[in-house]
Structure formats: C-alpha cells, structure tokens
Amino acid sequence: MKKLLLMIVVLAGATVFAEEKKPWTFMVYMEANNDLDIFAPKNIDQMKSVGSNHNINIVTHMHTKENKGNKRKTIFIKEKESILLEEKTDPIKNFDHEKDLVEFCTKTIQKYPAEYYALIFWDHGTGTLDPSTRFYLPASQLFSLSHSEEIGKSALYAPSIRLIQRKLQKMKGVCFDDKTGNFLTEQKMRNALKTITQQALHGKKLNLIGFDACLMSMVEVAAALKDHADIMVGSQEVELGTGWNYARVLAPFVFGTISPKTFGVHIVQAYAKTYASIMDYTQSATDLNAISEIESNISKVAQHILKIIKQHKEIALQKILKVSRSKHFCTHFDEPSFVDLHHLYENILTNINESSHEIEKSNTLVANLKNLLHDGCALIKKAILANKTGPKHTKAQGLSVYFPEHGIHSSYRKNRFAVDNESWLELLHYYHSC
Numbered sequence: 001m002k003k004l005l006l007m008i009v010v011l012a013g014a015t016v017f018a019e020e021k022k023p024w025t026f027m028v029y030m031e032a033n034n035d036l037d038i039f040a041p042k043n044i045d046q047m048k049s050v051g052s053n054h055n056i057n058i059v060t061h062m063h064t065k066e067n068k069g070n071k072r073k074t075i076f077i078k079e080k081e082s083i084l085l086e087e088k089t090d091p092i093k094n095f096d097h098e099k100d101l102v103e104f105c106t107k108t109i110q111k112y113p114a115e116y117y118a119l120i121f122w123d124h125g126t127g128t129l130d131p132s133t134r135f136y137l138p139a140s141q142l143f144s145l146s147h148s149e150e151i152g153k154s155a156l157y158a159p160s161i162r163l164i165q166r167k168l169q170k171m172k173g174v175c176f177d178d179k180t181g182n183f184l185t186e187q188k189m190r191n192a193l194k195t196i197t198q199q200a201l202h203g204k205k206l207n208l209i210g211f212d213a214c215l216m217s218m219v220e221v222a223a224a225l226k227d228h229a230d231i232m233v234g235s236q237e238v239e240l241g242t243g244w245n246y247a248r249v250l251a252p253f254v255f256g257t258i259s260p261k262t263f264g265v266h267i268v269q270a271y272a273k274t275y276a277s278i279m280d281y282t283q284s285a286t287d288l289n290a291i292s293e294i295e296s297n298i299s300k301v302a303q304h305i306l307k308i309i310k311q312h313k314e315i316a317l318q319k320i321l322k323v324s325r326s327k328h329f330c331t332h333f334d335e336p337s338f339v340d341l342h343h344l345y346e347n348i349l350t351n352i353n354e355s356s357h358e359i360e361k362s363n364t365l366v367a368n369l370k371n372l373l374h375d376g377c378a379l380i381k382k383a384i385l386a387n388k389t390g391p392k393h394t395k396a397q398g399l400s401v402y403f404p405e406h407g408i409h410s411s412y413r414k415n416r417f418a419v420d421n422e423s424w425l426e427l428l429h430y431y432h433s434c
Contacts, residue, residue, distance in 0.1 A: 018111055023055050023257035025114035026250070028212075029101060030062040031123035037065050039241050043122070043212075044075075044082065046246035051079025056253040057112040059085075061104040074104060085111075098188040105192075106200040116260055117201070118208040121184075122243065125213025125234075127338055128220035128402055130185045130411035186224050186415050193228035205229050207260040210267060214238040215335055217284050218400045220417040223295055226288040231264040231385070235271075236400045237282040237393060238334045245274040261287075265386040272388035281390040282333075284398030290383035294341075295421055297376040298401070301345075302423035304369040306430060311365075318434055320351040325403050325431075331395045337404035342380045342397035349373045407432055 028047075032040040040062060052058045058077035074086040086107075105119060184192075197205055209225055211217070211234035222232055248270035252258050258266065264285035271283040309317050323329060324347035331340040349370060384398035402412060408428055412418055418425045 018113055019057070021113040021115070022057055023114060024116045024118065024253065024263075025057040025059065025108065025112045026118045026120070027105060027108050028058075028060040028120045028122055029104060030060055033063040033065055034124065036123060036241060039243060040064075040122075043243060043246055044077070047077045047250065048080055048082060049247045050250040050254055051081075052077055053079070053253065055257045056250070057108075057114065058250065059108045059112060061100075061108075072100065074107070097184045098192045101184070101189075101192040102195045105196045109196075109200040116207040116263075118210065118260075118263070119206050119229075120210040120212055120244075121216075122212045125211055125216045125239075127215040127335060127400070128186065128218050128224075128412065128415055128417070129409045130187075130414075185411075186221075190224050190228070190416065193225070197228045207231065208233065208264055210234065210244075212239070212243045215333060215338060215400075217282070217286065217398060218338065218402070219291065219294060219298070219341055220402060220415055222286055222288055222291045222399065223417040223420070224415065226291045229288055231260050232286045232288055233264050233267045234284070235282045236284070236333055236338070236340065236396055236398070237280055239281075240275065240278070245270060248274060261285075261385055268386035268388050275390070279390045280392040282388070282393050282396050282398075284387040285385040286398060287383050287385055290379065294376070294379050294383060294399075295417065297372060297379055298341075299421045299423045301369065301372050301376060302421075302427040304365055304372060306423065306427055308363065308365045308369065309430070316355055317352075320348060320355065321431065324348045324351055325405070327405070331393060333393075333400065337402055337409075338400040339403050340393075340396045341399050341401040342377055343395045344401065344403065345373045345376050345380075346395075349377075403428065404432075 030040055030043075044060065044062075047058050047060070050058070059074065060077060061072065061074045064071045064073060071089045072087070073084060076083040076085050109117065193206070193209075197203065205227075206229040208231045209229040210232075211221075214235065215238060217232070217234035217236045221234070225232055244267070249267050251270070252263070252266060268283045268285050271281070275281040305317065305321065324344060325339060327336055327339075330347055331343040332338060352366065352370060380397055380399060387396075387398040389396050408425075413425065
C-alpha cells in the first residue's frame, strides 16, 4: 500500500506530490547510452531484490540506447518491480548532462524527502582529467566475457580492462554518452552539485556521493566534492563492468536504517565481498570534511620540496622524488599517472631516511618536510573511513593523486585542486622540466 501524501510542492509550474519522509533516498544516475548498457538491467534487478520500503526510496535515472534521439527514464524501484515515473526523448544536439542531473536530483528530492540523500554516478569514470577527445568503441573491442557465479553472468574479465584504458588514454571525465558525445566534466559536475545542494537541499550537503565507475577515488575528485557532500565512495583502480552488487549495497535497509558513515563503510565491505577473487580491486570511503587538511598538507609538502631543491641545489632530492614516484616502487593504477598518495609519501620518507650523505638531513627544511610527510600519512588514515583492496594493491590506502611521469594533461591545470593548490602544480611542472 502506498504511503500517505503529506505535502504538495510546486516545481517549475508543475505540482509535485511529495511522499512521506523516509530515512534515506538513494539516487542512481545511470549513463547506459554506451558500451556498458548490457550491465544496467542486472544492476536494476539487484536493486529490485531489496526495493524501496519504509527505510529507503530507490530511484534511478537511466539513459538508454535508442535508434533516434536521447531517451531518459526515471524509475522508482520497488521490490521485484519498477515504476516508470517519467520518460523523455530529446534531440541529441540539445542534451546537457549538467542540466539533466540537476533536474533528476531536484525532482527526486522534492518527491521523495528524506533525512539522508545518496547520489551514485554509474558509468565509465576516468578520474580527475577531462577528455581532449571522445570516441565510441564497440563493446566487442572492449570486453572479454566470462562466466562467474560470484560476479554474475557475462562479467567483465579483469585483464580486458587493460585494453580499455590503453585505447581511452585521452578520455577523461565521468558519465559518457556515446550517442551525444557528452559527459560530465569536473566543472559541470561541480556546477550541478552546487545547484542541487543550494536549491533542492536548501544549503545542506548530500550525505554520500558514490562512484560506480573507474578511477574516481582521488584527492582531486574529493576536493571538487567537499563543498557538496560529506562522504565519497569509489575506486582508485578500474572497476569491472558488473560494478557494484546493489543487492549487497542496499541489504541493510531491509532491516532498518543506518548513518551515512556506516553506509559508506558498508558499501566498501560489500564491494570487497563481491570481488574477493579479483587481484587488483580497490574501494574506499572518504570523509570529505577532512579533505581540506589533506590539500593544505600537500601544498606544504610541495612548497618544502621546491625550496630544498632550489635553495640548496639538492640534486639528491630530485632523484628521491623520481624514485619515490616511479611505477616500479609506488602503487599506481591502470591510468599510470594516478598514484597512491599515502604510498608516495611513505616512499619519500623512506628514501630521505636511507640516503647517506647525499642530503642535508640537519637542514631545517628537510626536518620540516619529514614532519609534514608524517602528518600527511596520518591525515589520510584519518580521512579514510574504510579501505579494501585485492592482493596486488595492498599498499593502496584509499586516495590517489595525479603525478604523471611525462607531461601534464591540459585539463589538469583547470581543475579545482590545481587552482587552489598552485604549489603542487608548480612541483609537477618542475619535475617534468628537470
């Protein structure tokens, strides 16, 4: 039996009937107008195995493959069934991800009020960088399919991910629509989230943002989200095409409700249980309220490294930085310019301590740098609420940072982290000029 209607909201000239307030509203923004469309129905079925109940509203907004136009469906997920709330087909040239995301979240928040809100981005993800090119690759070129009882029929076989990333080196962003060529850049995502939190949530943050997408658990992404959400859940590494197991993700709401932090930790644990047999999986939950301290620490570390190298002509420190960042010694991911921040800090500390007479260890700047690196490691540990990895990535601690070996991607200079932390960008420039 449906819940009683408690309020009426007028939205853009239309009357929206708001349901009774529940503990949670779980919103999934599914970009399936691409080579991942074969995995969307299975994830929807997993959501239906739990379904909306008195603890949670589950609402998805899915872009689907159609011969003409750009079809969008908003669906309310119930146990074993789904209710179509809205269906639209727009001309391809008029489609705008930013506007679409705002519209979906605003309508959902208005119609399904809750104490807590989660927004999940479902699709390809390529971290902090935006694309310089975008092109379609047929699924037959991207996927190697196998059968696994645990992961599910037609699961993406892990090694095939390498092929995807090699072919998509220039494709960066999240939520890619192959038909329109549109995607969510960092700027568009921040603009959309700002509108959602200021207008739909009246200045409050989203409680949790999750990325069922590749490579998104980065300090740069966290910095972009920190003003608009409390918790971020995502992977440092690529994800398999099957993505999250939503039956496991939503399981706690069959029995009751949980806090945002507990939910973030649970999603990480559910992912680890799903992919326990995979060597290089990663998943972590980050407290976004702790990110500003990590940003400040990164800036100070960069400033001290630059001062030591420039003022004292410490060639040894340049070498230490290169070795510490090297893919042979530092945890990196399928996008090789993304390295684990904690492991990078650990390596720099270890290599400074192990250098014999090459570096002036009595130098005040060196002593301060070591303290900052120790502090940074502690701040990362504090910010990461949960972190799970496969055997290949045991040194990964939950947050990556962009540190390319050869040149800086043009879009990186424009992202919020680089703009707010000029010392880090200066260090990258110096590193590549040596």
